[in-house]
Amino acid sequence: MHKPLVWLPACHRNLDLSDPGGYIVLADRYAEAVAEMDLQPVLFPLAGAGDVDALLPLVDGVLLTGSPSNVEATHYGGTALPTDLLDPRRDALTMRLVRAAIDSAVPLFGVCRGLQEINVALGGTLHQQVHAQEGLLDHREPEDEPLEVQFGHRHEIRIEAGSALEDWAGGTTAQVNSLHGQGINRLGTGLVAEAFAPDGLVEAVRVQGSASFAYGVQWHPEWRHATTPFYARTFEAFARACRERCARRKSSA
């Protein structure tokens, strides 16, 4: 019997290697976090939007990872900045996958870029440079510091009382890391903001009325999740939803 399968859409990059070809990449800490929850991470390397209907029924959850690339602004009526690192193939897949996962009640969890993808797929918009917006903070990581510092707690969030996030955090405030230049501007249709940074930026969303787990967070709960109770409980809630779907799939097979 296999473990519940979690689809992690990969990124497409031209790595700085002597081989000029493109690469399909996935940061290992997302796959490790999934595996540590006793779930099986899976990749469908060349899957595009047209493959979603065939592949989604095979999996028990979808984790949209963070990535240095930005969702291309054309997906929300803007124009990409000349400095943007883009990944049109990932965009094309995830814009379809978000809607399909919600419609099919497949557990969906978006981290950082993943949260932004959920928002854009549901018709929302992004600030292309949060730090350039009057009144908003700089949410980017200190790039020259070691990873431990980059992923260290950076600011507080305020969590809506009565939300599942409050349960996972053990209260209505928590400390989180912060490694992003973009952020939610207008919320997508059907999204409820459940956590906010001190400058008011939306830090977490829930899909209202979703038949399964459907959340996005702007921070990185995969980082040191085993030793950070808030992050661990968030991942555990996603994992539980994946296990439940897996059990349902097996019993109806």
Ligand SMILES: N[C@@H](CCC(=O)NCCCC(=O)O)C(=O)O
């Ligand atoms: N590029 C977007 C999304 C930020 C993001 O997902 N960062 C994660 C970086 C580390 C990783 O690869 O997981 C933005 O800047 O807002």
